[in-house]
Amino acid sequence: MRIKTGITAPVTALALIFSTAAYAQSQDATGSDNGTSSELEDTVDNAEAPATDGQGNEASSNGSSDMAQSGDNATAEGGSADPERLIVTVDDTEITQGDVMAMIAAMPQEMRQQPQERLVPMAVQQLIMRQMLLDAAEADGLSEDEDVQAMTEENEQMQNEDAMVRVYLQRELDSAVTDDAVQNTYDEIAANSETELPPLEDVRPQIEQQVRQQAYGELQADLQEGTRIVFYGPDGEPTSASTGGTENSDS
Secondary structure, eight states: OOEEOOOOSOOHHHHHHHIIIIIHHHHHHHTOOOSOOOHHHHHHHHHOOOOBOSSSSBTTOTTHHHHHHHHHHHTHHHHOOOTTOEEEEETTEEEEHHHHHHHHHHSOHHHHTSOHHHHHHHHHHHHHHHHHHHHHHHHTTGGGOHHHHHHHHHOTTSOHHHHHHHHHHHHHHHHHOOHHHHHHHHHHHHHTOSSOOOOHHHHHHHHHHHHHHHHHHHHHHHHHTTOEEEEEOTTSOEEEEEETTEEEEOO
């Protein structure tokens, strides 16, 4: 039995919580400007510490080719948009083309301006991450959490599941931003920089942002462990599957 995500309500807040990591990573990958510019950001772009999964591997490498392929599949056949078409399953949860379309519609405008061949895989990746976060939040019993309840009371349009995802992710990223983590990241960037960085306290917000990015990638890799992710082609047949970062082709 498959469980559908049922993403029909507004998910703007959910899309926004991913923008710090997913959008920033996509900008780093292409070298494009994300709307802010500073000497530190130029230095970080040239000498930032790579995000890892805690095992020496780049955190976002696993499954990236499949996500790109899924993006191609989601817009194949002349851009047909069948909302019921299956794109990927995360364990027993189905993610359809309609879910992808809803996520894209909820993204901030600057994200939606990206080329479709990058935008769709990003949306698919966010939906996969959302489901893994939701599973983790449910396992932690966040459905009755005070912060989750308060969030849904303040925003009547927010679904309880989206609030759970937001609270879980926020706590995970906040816990990663320690004084030691900030100092270590600053030191690593400084060691790889050709120019002298400003004092840490002058650039702490940017360094904390970098720490959050790295923590997001590590969390993503951790959640993938034990999660079976299966991508589907336009014909509805599985094209590849991965469990715990190990990929298998079903073609």
